[in-house]
Amino acid sequence: MDTLLAVRARGITKCFGDVVALDGVDLDVTQGQIHGVAGPNGAGKTTLLGLLLGLAAADSGRLEILGTPVGRTPAAAAGVAGFVDGPGLYPSLTARQNLAALAALHGLDARTAAIDEVLDQVGLTDVADDRTRGFSLGMRQRLGLAAALLTEPRLLVLDEPSNGLDPAGKRHVANVLTGLADRGTAVVLSSHRMDDLEALCSEVTIVATGRVVFSGPPGKLAAENRALDYRLLTSDPPAARRLAAGTDGIRVVDGAGSAHDAERLVVRGQVPALDALVVRLVGEGIALRELAPLVSPLEAAFLALTEQQEAGR
Numbered sequence: 273m274d275t276l277l278a279v280r281a282r283g284i285t286k287c288f289g290d291v292v293a294l295d296g297v298d299l300d301v302t303q304g305q306i307h308g309v310a311g312p313n314g315a316g317k318t319t320l321l322g323l324l325l326g327l328a329a330a331d332s333g334r335l336e337i338l339g340t341p342v343g344r345t346p347a348a349a350a351g352v353a354g355f356v357d358g359p360g361l362y363p364s365l366t367a368r369q370n371l372a373a374l375a376a377l378h379g380l381d382a383r384t385a386a387i388d389e390v391l392d393q394v395g396l397t398d399v400a401d402d403r404t405r406g407f408s409l410g411m412r413q414r415l416g417l418a419a420a421l422l423t424e425p426r427l428l429v430l431d432e433p434s435n436g437l438d439p440a441g442k443r444h445v446a447n448v449l450t451g452l453a454d455r456g457t458a459v460v461l462s463s464h465r466m467d468d469l470e471a472l473c474s475e476v477t478i479v480a481t482g483r484v485v486f487s488g489p490p491g492k493l494a495a496e497n498r499a500l501d502y503r504l505l506t507s508d509p510p511a512a513r514r515l516a517a518g519t520d521g522i523r524v525v526d527g528a529g530s531a532h533d534a535e536r537l538v539v540r541g542q543v544p545a546l547d548a549l550v551v552r553l554v555g556e557g558i559a560l561r562e563l564a565p566l567v568s569p570l571e572a573a574f575l576a577l578t579e580q581q582e583a584g585r
């Protein structure tokens with residue numbers, strides 16, 4: 273047993289009737305790591321996170337949480353907190369009362385539990401005494417995080433925690449999670465989007481149709497040299513279109529059905545072919561105004577991997 277691992281999963285399979293939600297999934301999460309789980313809708317992210325939280329049990333495979341093997345009966349492991357499908361809150365209670373109820377449930381004294389501290393950490397001090405019935409999705413997500421923090425978990429599991437958060441809220445939550453990880457807590461969080469995870473996670477696991485299609489640092493994914501779609505703006509769009517079409521390794525991927533389309537040139541290629549195109553444009557006296565990937569290299573790699581898996585289904 274590796275004591276540094278907060279999660280060690282091997283060959284986890286979980287079915288719902290005929291639906292195979294997880295199919296031989298491996299996952300390693302070390303203590304102090306923020307680990308992202310990404311994948312398209314229905315990939316199995318929530319199912320996997322639910323197993324970590326003890327909301328369900330795997331059909332087969334081995335799962336160890338914080339060094340302890342998990343049995344076949346669903347049960348929350350000690351030291352684990354978080355939520356899937358949004359946090360469970362009492363709508364008629366205030367934010368503070370919700371946390372006090374949770375503290376009582378965990379045998380903590382509501383007077384001494386760090387309720388004010390966790391409210392402050394997630395930026396909800398100003399609305400601490402408002403009923404949660406009127407809370408926005410982003411505020412509910414923050415309160416769910418505060419509830420998880422109250423129990424001082426060693427493994428924090430969050431399903432789509434950035435749902436409903438504005439950019440400032442995302443940054444706030446990211447700071448809280450980074451601080452926790454710095455103090456040794458392992459964090460597992462899910463998202464559909466690689467760009468949300470990139471800034472936060474040192475490792476990501478990408479699942480598609482229940483299978484792991486990539487696991488490792490996000491940078492490793494982006495580093496693969498693949499052809500991307502780039503928006504190309506120049507001083508002479510028709511001439512640029514002709515040159516692009518005649519450059520080895522470059523494909524013009526948009527249609528030029530209207531005058532508007534003729535201005536909007538999108539080309540597909542790898543970096544060396546794009547370099548050659550830029551040199552030709554400049555050589556012809558055409559000014560380059562913009563050459564930018566339509567999606568980030570990371571998002572493109574993610575889409576390619578998950579689309580491949582879906583196509584093979």
Ligand SMILES: Nc1ncnc2c1ncn2[C@@H]1O[C@H](COP(=O)(O)OP(=O)(O)OP(=O)(O)O)[C@@H](O)[C@H]1O
Nearest residue numbers: 288291292293311312313314315316317318319320
């Ligand atoms: N309780 C359930 N009963 C039946 N099928 C389920 C159940 N939970 C999940 N599934 C199915 O298992 C598969 C994986 O679902 P899951 O919710 O884990 O995916 P996800 O990656 O979290 O998707 P999303 O991004 O849409 O939340 C889907 O086909 C889903 O329909």
